[in-house]
Amino acid sequence: MKTAFVLSDNIISSLGFTTTENLLAIESMKTGLKLVSDPELFVSPFYASLISSELIHKRFEDIADPNKFTKFEQLCILSIKEALKNINIPYESEDTILILSTTKGNIDLLDKKTSISEDRVYLWKTAEIIKTHFNLKNTPLVISNACISGVLGLVVGFRLIEQEKYKNVIVVGADILSEFVVSGFHSFKSLSTTPCKPFDKDRDGLSLGEAVGTVILTAETNQLANEPIKIIGGSSSNDANHISGPSRTGEGLYIAIKNAMTQAQKTSSEKIGFISTHGTATLYNDEMEAIAFYRMKMSDIPLVGLKGIFGHTLGAAGVIESIAAYQSIKRGVIHGTVGFENPGVSVPVIVNKKTVSTKTNACLKVASGFGGCNAAIVFQRNE
Amino acid sequence: MEELIENLKIEIIKALNLEEVSPSDIDAEAPLFLEGLGLDSIDALELIVLLEKKYNFKIPTAEEGKKVLYSVKTMAEAILASKKA
Amino acid sequence: MNDTIFISKFCKISQNCVTVNVVPSFEVDKSIAFPYFIKEAYKYLGMSYSKFFKMDNLSKLGIATVEFLLNAENKPDISGEKTGIVLVNSESSLDTDKAYQKTISNKTDYFPSPAVFVYTLPNIVIGEICIKHKITGESIFFVSKSFNSTFLHFYVTDLMERQGLNSILLGWVDYLDNEFISLFCLIKKSTEVETDKQVINFTVSNLDKVFKNL
Numbered sequence: 001m002k003t004a005f006v007l008s009d010n011i012i013s014s015l016g017f018t019t020t021e022n023l024l025a026i027e028s029m030k031t032g033l034k035l036v037s038d039p040e041l042f043v044s045p046f047y048a049s050l051i052s053s054e055l056i057h058k059r060f061e062d063i064a065d066p067n068k069f070t071k072f073e074q075l076c077i078l079s080i081k082e083a084l085k086n087i088n089i090p091y092e093s094e095d096t097i098l099i100l101s102t103t104k105g106n107i108d109l110l111d112k113k114t115s116i117s118e119d120r121v122y123l124w125k126t127a128e129i130i131k132t133h134f135n136l137k138n139t140p141l142v143i144s145n146a147c148i149s150g151v152l153g154l155v156v157g158f159r160l161i162e163q164e165k166y167k168n169v170i171v172v173g174a175d176i177l178s179e180f181v182v183s184g185f186h187s188f189k190s191l192s193t194t195p196c197k198p199f200d201k202d203r204d205g206l207s208l209g210e211a212v213g214t215v216i217l218t219a220e221t222n223q224l225a226n227e228p229i230k231i232i233g234g235s236s237s238n239d240a241n242h243i244s245g246p247s248r249t250g251e252g253l254y255i256a257i258k259n260a261m262t263q264a265q266k267t268s269s270e271k272i273g274f275i276s277t278h279g280t281a282t283l284y285n286d287e288m289e290a291i292a293f294y295r296m297k298m299s300d301i302p303l304v305g306l307k308g309i310f311g312h313t314l315g316a317a318g319v320i321e322s323i324a325a326y327q328s329i330k331r332g333v334i335h336g337t338v339g340f341e342n343p344g345v346s347v348p349v350i351v352n353k354k355t356v357s358t359k360t361n362a363c364l365k366v367a368s369g370f371g372g373c374n375a376a377i378v379f380q381r382n383e
Numbered sequence: 384m385e386e387l388i389e390n391l392k393i394e395i396i397k398a399l400n401l402e403e404v405s406p407s408d409i410d411a412e413a414p415l416f417l418e419g420l421g422l423d424s425i426d427a428l429e430l431i432v433l434l435e436k437k438y439n440f441k442i443p444t445a446e447e448g449k450k451v452l453y454s455v456k457t458m459a460e461a462i463l464a465s466k467k468a
Numbered sequence: 469m470n471d472t473i474f475i476s477k478f479c480k481i482s483q484n485c486v487t488v489n490v491v492p493s494f495e496v497d498k499s500i501a502f503p504y505f506i507k508e509a510y511k512y513l514g515m516s517y518s519k520f521f522k523m524d525n526l527s528k529l530g531i532a533t534v535e536f537l538l539n540a541e542n543k544p545d546i547s548g549e550k551t552g553i554v555l556v557n558s559e560s561s562l563d564t565d566k567a568y569q570k571t572i573s574n575k576t577d578y579f580p581s582p583a584v585f586v587y588t589l590p591n592i593v594i595g596e597i598c599i600k601h602k603i604t605g606e607s608i609f610f611v612s613k614s615f616n617s618t619f620l621h622f623y624v625t626d627l628m629e630r631q632g633l634n635s636i637l638l639g640w641v642d643y644l645d646n647e648f649i650s651l652f653c654l655i656k657k658s659t660e661v662e663t664d665k666q667v668i669n670f671t672v673s674n675l676d677k678v679f680k681n682l
Contacts, residue, residue, distance in 0.1 A: 103589060110569045123560055123611040144560050145591040152608055159626050183572050184585035188428060236606045238598040244586050245424055255549055255604055277525040370586060371595030402521035415503045428582040
């Protein structure tokens, strides 16, 4: 059994192209949500967090021909490249594997007239393109499991490292904004009319976003920074209730957290310092989460919601929000929840409003998604 | 009104894939949700689309939506009322 | 000492034919399109589950395959936290994605369908199976060009030996443009299985043999 340590990471979002740029923006409570008026994306304006296409294009030009790669692929490649900088792992060897977590990948290809082959809409094909670019040895794993894809990617990577199947696992979570996705959430009447308000009594829906996050997990301890972060527990569960509405009793999330915590507590008695919530700001999701935390007797643990900053980035969410969570431990802070003013759920919650100092060493990250799925993962700083 | 109700029943069955239901099975005054056909939240959203697409009727607010979608009869009444306006 | 893990029966559906452990169980003329085939299968199974007809083709295929499989296994109770689901395919939810795209491609007849949109995620098949059979354990949907026995053997073994699960529904389920194939099996621990000559040890090579039928 090996310990799965975080070796390196990267976030690309509307807040910036590096983890540091994103962390600084989050700490200063800066939101990436803007009113987007783009008829190619939707018939009417909506709040979202978009990454500048010009910036992506400009940065990618230095790496390869942007015309040969989709926006989704460019983002993934840029993020992995950034995460590989400043570390030295034999990523081309059979000891390394890539896990790609995404809900829709290149779904915009269904509508676009480009020179890029339509078979790139197959998620395994997209993963192949990325694999080929980095000359990786192993066929990537692709997880497409709604909005918990990102957390699941980290959990699968954790298990692969623990059981010594690979020495390094590159976990990438990514999704782009597309008319397909925007119109779909709009048809569900789940888009907010203002920048979203996680856990707030006036919340009225989610705001979408696009992003990519990369976490490189490793079993090797020779390159780790001081007091590295490790994964000590992870699990998932299904509500078995409804394919789009969350369980009113938070059943699945409760089970996922329970199992992740049981596993974490086998190796550590460290208290959870904060919970990085899913917090989509829909009426039902945030209520369901609050109930799950209450059932776990975790109501006194501060909650952090980052979707008021990133928007809901679907397949990327679990990865970028995990990075923000464990990085905040290293930086000695608990992030504030942009968009939150007053609690609007039926059980007591402590939602952290502004960035505050902390000495905590452990956090819990959770996610939920369509299909009644829920996931939880526990990160701890190694002292 | 009767014709509209019958027409609505057929459209609802089609839109919601109510395979084992025929128009005569639907009581126009019975509640569509919780009891009666036992429709769920996704069905409600599809009915909103149906009203717009086939009957040119747009539900103004969520509150109004609950009243309009109560039964086939209330849906028919709302459609007719909007035509008069 | 870990319990021994077995593959119980496996059920395959393709070309309008259902087989259990390669023995034909139900069949309809190959010329008949999937919606009619699957409706006949539903009737043959004696199912009474109106939600079935709201599902997309991928979910109908998955649900029906599980139904045939559980019937062949004498309807074991797989409800609860100790059952997990691991599904794989190569086309994700592409068939339904295309159907949804149609509802938004004409800007003068623009009516995005929420009932179609919700199925544009492959893990909804898992959700439907969980709802019907009240399964609250771990689940995951992988997308892969082909069935990777080595990885899936590892992943399922981990779920059963280290994550505390007792049964796993493991399956491949693909649907696109009336071309479809599904193959599901139930993986169980030895304490859960009566002495039955039909069980197959859960090894990479046996997993390969079962799923070579794809």
